[in-house]
Amino acid sequence: xxxxxxxxxxxxxxxxxxxxxxxxxxxxxxxxxxxxxxxxxxxxxxxxxxxxxxxxxxxxxxxxxxxxxxxxxxxxxxxxxxxxxxxxxxxxxxxxxxxxxxxxxxxxxxxxxxxxxxxxxxxxxxxxxxxxxxxxxxxxxxxxxxxxxxxx
Amino acid sequence: xxxxxxxxxxxxxxxxxxxxxxxxxxxxxxxxxxxxxxxxxxxxxxxxxxxxxxxxxxxxxxxxxxxxxxxxxxxxxxxxxxxxxxxxxxxxxxxxxxxxxxxxxxxxxxxxxxxxxxxxxxxxxxxxxxxxxxxxxxxxxxxxxxxxxxxx
Numbered sequence: 001x002x003x004x005x006x007x008x009x010x011x012x013x014x015x016x017x018x019x020x021x022x023x024x025x026x027x028x029x030x031x032x033x034x035x036x037x038x039x040x041x042x043x044x045x046x047x048x049x050x051x052x053x054x055x056x057x058x059x060x061x062x063x064x065x066x067x068x069x070x071x072x073x074x075x076x077x078x079x080x081x082x083x084x085x086x087x088x089x090x091x092x093x094x095x096x097x098x099x100x101x102x103x104x105x106x107x108x109x110x111x112x113x114x115x116x117x118x119x120x121x122x123x124x125x126x127x128x129x130x131x132x133x134x135x136x137x138x139x140x141x142x143x144x145x146x147x148x149x150x151x152x
Numbered sequence: 153x154x155x156x157x158x159x160x161x162x163x164x165x166x167x168x169x170x171x172x173x174x175x176x177x178x179x180x181x182x183x184x185x186x187x188x189x190x191x192x193x194x195x196x197x198x199x200x201x202x203x204x205x206x207x208x209x210x211x212x213x214x215x216x217x218x219x220x221x222x223x224x225x226x227x228x229x230x231x232x233x234x235x236x237x238x239x240x241x242x243x244x245x246x247x248x249x250x251x252x253x254x255x256x257x258x259x260x261x262x263x264x265x266x267x268x269x270x271x272x273x274x275x276x277x278x279x280x281x282x283x284x285x286x287x288x289x290x291x292x293x294x295x296x297x298x299x300x301x302x303x304x
Contacts, residue, residue, distance in 0.1 A: 051292020081199030140203020
């Protein structure tokens with residue numbers, strides 16, 4: 001059986017200690033600042049990371065238990081397939097957040113845009129290098145849900 | 153010890169059977185078409201995915217063996233930290249590719265933009281819902297390497 005074991009390369013220090021505190025749903029803004037603390041043994045892997053304005057952070061939904069294939073996410077009142085959402089109870093509980101890198105001190109990365117809980121395990125960090133132009137994006141049920149529930 | 157076991161939700165069918173065939177380095181274009189074959193038991197998780205034009209595909213560098221914290225990637229002649237690159241030999245060998253969703257038939261997703269090898273295990277799929285505006289991106293060593301090696 002194919003199986004891979006993943007271990008933390010570090011942890012998130014976040015102002016959120018409870019999932020209820022994290023902004024969710026239509027129009028949620030993620031402007032919270034936090035720190036990604038990389039384990040000292042991995043610090044050489046951060047060489048030159050300061051040159052990137054944005055990072056892709058892969059982390060674990062470590063409080064998720066099991067998975068559901070069809071879910072009703074906070075942004076909608078209708079059910080959707082888990083792979084068409086970012087909901088936490090996934091077959092592999094990996095999450096992805098784009099953060100803005102504010103500064104680095106050794107193995108600590110100060111970032112803006114955290115939506116993780118305090119102490120969340122981080123699996124990987126990659127530089128954000130290119131974007132799909134907004135005019136080429138179709139956003140499916142999320143756009144429809146936003147159209148039905150105009151932002152306050 | 154914190155550790156998570158990840159299993160494939162499906163596999164990539166790609167025109168590439170050898171890593172040498174995948175376009176790499178400065179100016180590499182990823183226009184190849186391929187298919188993501190989700191395992192039948194996970195098909196309900198694809199509900200409504202057709203509404204999204206682009207998907208984030210998380211997959212495993214299944215041919216990578218061990219990791220290196222400082223690497224010289226194909227786009228440059230200078231070494232950089234692994235977390236400032238997308239190189240394969242990472243502490244957790246997870247890769248991320250943005251693909252354009254062309255069509256879906258059952259548990260098969262036809263996509264454009266594959267840079268995976270044939271038979272690559274897929275861990276997760278998420279909808280691509282927003283972009284960082286290009287004018288807000290700084291691309292560090294990659295921009296510098298591109299500036300030194302103009303595109304042909």
